[in-house]
Amino acid sequence: MKKSSLLVTLPALALAGLLLSGCGMFRSTKAWETAKQEAPLEIPPGLDTPPATAALVIPPPGSGQAQAAPVPGVISDAFVVSGSVDAAYQKVGQLLAATGSAGQVTSHDDSAHSYTVSVVGGATVAKKRGFFGRMFHHDKSSADTATHSVQVTVNPSGDSASEVRAQGDEGAVAKLIDALKKGMGG
Secondary structure (H helix, E strand, O other): OOHHHHHHHHHHHHHHHHHHOOHHHHOOOOOOOOOOOOOOOOOOOOOOOOOOOOOOOOOOOOOOOOOOOOOOOEEEEEEEEEOOHHHHHHHHHHHHHHOOOOOEEEEEEOOOOEEEEEEEOOOOOOOOOOHHHHHHOOOOOOOOOOEEEEEEEEEEOOOOEEEEEEEEEHHHHHHHHHHHHHHHOO
16 A cells, blocks of 8 residues: 555544544533423312212113114104193094095094094105206106004193194104194194
8 A cells, every 4th residue: 555545544534533523522511411300390279180070970770771763654743732632632533534535533542532543645755866866767656555554642732732643654644634734723
């Protein structure tokens, strides 16, 4: 090796060593060595623990039992008329006997103020279609000719009013309630 290359290489290595380790040469103290311990934060009383008053509440018996699922297609609808239960029951009976189009009374219970009515057909509940469904599908409505059984009861509602309630198939209940409302002026 030549002397000139050795004279250049040794100072270059020393200078590189000084440059690479130079960061620590200019700083005499480290920042974490001068840090002081601060007092801990004070938490106001009442905010340090969550309230535990409702944590151990025992539920009442039977609250975890499953509820009965509603029967699909069976609904109940009602309206209120003024007058006593007996007067409303007689009026409903007269309307059901007079209007054969609403349905035929198959049985009645005077003590429970209830009628069982056979309703032919019923107002079919139409599904509302979207834009493309209305555009590309034609309405193929078929008349419902099946007979549906509807239970009509008259119960007291307040001091001087009665509730007429019908329960059964959705379309048949709607048809019967509409006929009864028209006849009773409701």
